[in-house]
Amino acid sequence: MTTTSLITLSNITKEYSSLCALQAINMQLAQGEVLGLFGHNGAGKTTMMKLILGVISPTHGNIEVFGVKPDTKAASHMRNKIGYLPENVSFYEQLTGLEVLTYFAKLKGFSNTNSKKHAIALLEKVGVDHAMKRQVKTYSKGMRQRLGLAQAFIGQPKLLLLDEPTVGLDPIATAEFYQTVDQLKSQGTSVILCSHVLPGVEQHIDRAMIISSGQMLATGSLAELRQLAHLPTKISLQGLDDTLTQDPILIPYIDQKQNNILRVPEQDKMDILRHLLSLPNLQDINVEPANLEQVYQYFLKEKPVDTKSSYSAEAIK
Numbered sequence: 001m002t003t004t005s006l007i008t009l010s011n012i013t014k015e016y017s018s019l020c021a022l023q024a025i026n027m028q029l030a031q032g033e034v035l036g037l038f039g040h041n042g043a044g045k046t047t048m049m050k051l052i053l054g055v056i057s058p059t060h061g062n063i064e065v066f067g068v069k070p071d072t073k074a075a076s077h078m079r080n081k082i083g084y085l086p087e088n089v090s091f092y093e094q095l096t097g098l099e100v101l102t103y104f105a106k107l108k109g110f111s112n113t114n115s116k117k118h119a120i121a122l123l124e125k126v127g128v129d130h131a132m133k134r135q136v137k138t139y140s141k142g143m144r145q146r147l148g149l150a151q152a153f154i155g156q157p158k159l160l161l162l163d164e165p166t167v168g169l170d171p172i173a174t175a176e177f178y179q180t181v182d183q184l185k186s187q188g189t190s191v192i193l194c195s196h197v198l199p200g201v202e203q204h205i206d207r208a209m210i211i212s213s214g215q216m217l218a219t220g221s222l223a224e225l226r227q228l229a230h231l232p233t234k235i236s237l238q239g240l241d242d243t244l245t246q247d248p249i250l251i252p253y254i255d256q257k258q259n260n261i262l263r264v265p266e267q268d269k270m271d272i273l274r275h276l277l278s279l280p281n282l283q284d285i286n287v288e289p290a291n292l293e294q295v296y297q298y299f300l301k302e303k304p305v306d307t308k309s310s311y312s313a314e315a316i317k
């Protein structure tokens with residue numbers, strides 16, 4: 001990667017007493033890059049975010065965020081550039097949404113006048129402006145989550161760390177959230193987001209990192225991970241019927257249960273597609289590459305015994 005890294009994790013291990021929450025993790029995040037961090041409960045995702053924030057320190061290894069160690073005094077100047085949505089948002093229940101957000105904006109350095117203006121604009125953005133004068137204790141789960149997102153977006157951060165950002169959001173709010181991520185990315189913000197809800201995430205991330213029990217299993221773009229996992233593309237066909245089962249080029253790829261479906265490895269895909277398009281009775285074709293969920297399942301099943309055998313897209317470059 002030629003661009004400067006905003007975050008560099010070098011050989012990071014984090015132990016809590018006898019429990020190793022993260023083991024020998026290496027990771028870089030470039031400006032404007034969106035990384036999806038995926039793993040089961042207790043895999044170490046929140047621990048990684050807390051290390052990047054400097055809330056906790058690594059047991060071994062080195063972390064740099066904006067060129068400084070995040071758990072040192074030197075990092076105080078970079079904190080205003082970071083937005084963080086914790087896994088469980090909680091606010092001062094007696095304050096209104098507007099008061100909460102104005103307070104956080106002031107903490108981030110906004111003046112009295114500007115903090116209120118900025119807070120109102122953000123409440124509009126996340127769709128809680130209609131309730132901004134109500135106490136937070138009257139908010140629904142989704143409204144609290146939206147307020148949490150507004151809090152993370154304060155001051156147009158250069159780095160956003162979002163732990164389960166879509167939990168409790170309805171489908172429209174989820175789509176609006178991803179639109180905001182795309183917009184911030186286009187303005188140069190780097191984002192790390194953890195999510196257990198995989199459908200819908202893949203179009204918005206540049207790279208995925210899959211961790212399990214504190215170890216990195218795989219990292220790369222979805223296309224790179226598909227290739228590493230040798231997951232075939234599903235091609236559904238209409239109109240070929242007998243031609244398909246009698247074509248020696250296509251026979252090896254026919255699905256065992258449905259003979260109008262082919263499962264084609266990435267390296268053969270273009271040749272097979274060209275061949276299919278030359279067949280006169282082909283009526284329709286639908287091409288589905290493996291999705292994030294399938295890629296995730298694959299790497300979790302293939303869990304290597306140590307970090308040296310983890311999969312990295314670097315290996316296929």
Ligand SMILES: Nc1ncnc2c1ncn2[C@@H]1O[C@H](COP(=O)(O)OP(=O)(O)OP(=O)(O)O)[C@@H](O)[C@H]1O
Nearest residue numbers: 016019021039040041042043044045046047048087
């Ligand atoms: N302060 C702590 N003291 C002791 N163990 C901890 C502490 N914080 C986290 N852990 C342990 O570290 C491991 C990783 O936890 P972490 O919260 O990073 O997981 P996660 O991937 O974010 O999980 P989830 O998806 O459930 O939020 C877990 O086994 C957890 O119990």
